[in-house]
Ligand code: UD1
């Protein structure tokens with residue numbers, strides 16, 4: 001194909017089968033709205049323009065796509081079918097020459113390779129992507145004459161029992177000669193079960209008067225259209241597997257990978273171990289780090305050979321240096337741990353900086369919020385903090401200090417100090433026995 005094609009993405013439908021207030025194309029597939037996958041695919045191939053047909057939840061969809069520049073929007077106020085949707089871009093398309101690629105906003109995992117095959121197919125009025133599925137579900141069926149020639153597409157709702165048995169289906173992804181498409185669309189009627197103007201009927205008309213070629217997907221999974229939340233979970237599983245596989249091939253150990261969720265942005269060094277049930281988003285993980293079972297990590301940096309978890313929660317802005325240890329049931333938020341620092345058990349550490357080799361005992365808590373503002377806790381290097389202590393921020397603990405267990409520290413501590421900040425113990429021997437007797 002010589003000139004760059006125009007690209008048109010259909011995204012105006014409500015997605016009735018999602019049973020949701022959120023427009024279908026904004027439902028997240030593995031941490032991102034599904035329409036972003038389709039826009040990325042469109043942006044990734046040479047093109048003359050990208051048109052997005054919006055309608056249901058138009059305002060939200062436009063907002064969610066605002067980071068994609070150079071996209072032209074066309075409104076389809078009433079969702080009268082995929083054929084009608086394409087016609088909303090007619091004022092623009094009729095001024096263009098060449099070809100248009102049509103993508104569906106609810107088919108997010110089509111690969112670049114498959115799209116390249118569609119683009120490099122021989123010249124035709126329409127090239128349609130197809131697949132053969134053992135369970136063809138409710139996809140439109142590809143109809144062929146006895147000589148094998150494609151004669152049209154029948155929507156599932158309009159299929160006879162015989163036609164429902166056809167395993168060859170329409171993926172909803174096409175390349176059209178613009179002039180052929182527009183002339184066929186003008187003649188499409190809505191005489192069908194759903195009373196809609198089907199884009200598929202335009203394909204049918206072109207089989208009669210022009211040249212229509214199928215382009216069969218090598219990997220049929222790629223055409224999965226997300227019509228309900230079950231299909232969404234299947235597609236998510238596919239994306240998750242792709243990402244995990246990529247990291248495993250690059251030297252990351254992932255135990256029980258179907259339980260590990262890694263987003264598109266996270267990165268890992270070599271010999272990282274990720275145990276089952278971890279969720280890692282927007283995070284950079286250094287060589288040899290070990291993320292133990294069930295850890296939930298967001299927008300953080302984890303240094304080499306650090307260990308996290310089991311069941312730790314690193315909220316955004318956490319930064320761990322080399323060989324830091326964050327143990328079970330520890331929650332961090334905007335907390336920096338310098339090399340070798342540790343918080344091994346049951347802690348909350350927010351808005352804090354912890355110096356090299358300092359050790360925070362079990363149950364340590366930063367009291368960082370006074371009900372109005374957040375305050376910072378600074379603990380310098382080589383500090384030892386006994387179990388069940390609290391730091392009331394803003395506060396600074398000087399290097400090399402010892403804080404006794406059970407202390408509530410409210411004032412800054414100079415370096416190398418020993419701090420007891422707890423009520424002195426009173427012991428009254430025999431008192432309990434006496435008390436019990438009196439209350440009998
Ligand atoms: C469509 C195809 C079907 C194919 C399947 C593949 C038609 C008539 N049918 O069916 O042959 O097997 O995709 O996934 O084309 N949309 C609009 N405006 C509308 C209607 C739909 O913009 O008025 C958009 C939707 O937002 C969606 C896409 O078009 O992104 C497909 O619509 P959908 O209703 O999901 O079509 P299917 O029934 O899946």
Ligand code: CA
Nearest residue numbers: 106225226227
């Ligand atoms: Ca669909």
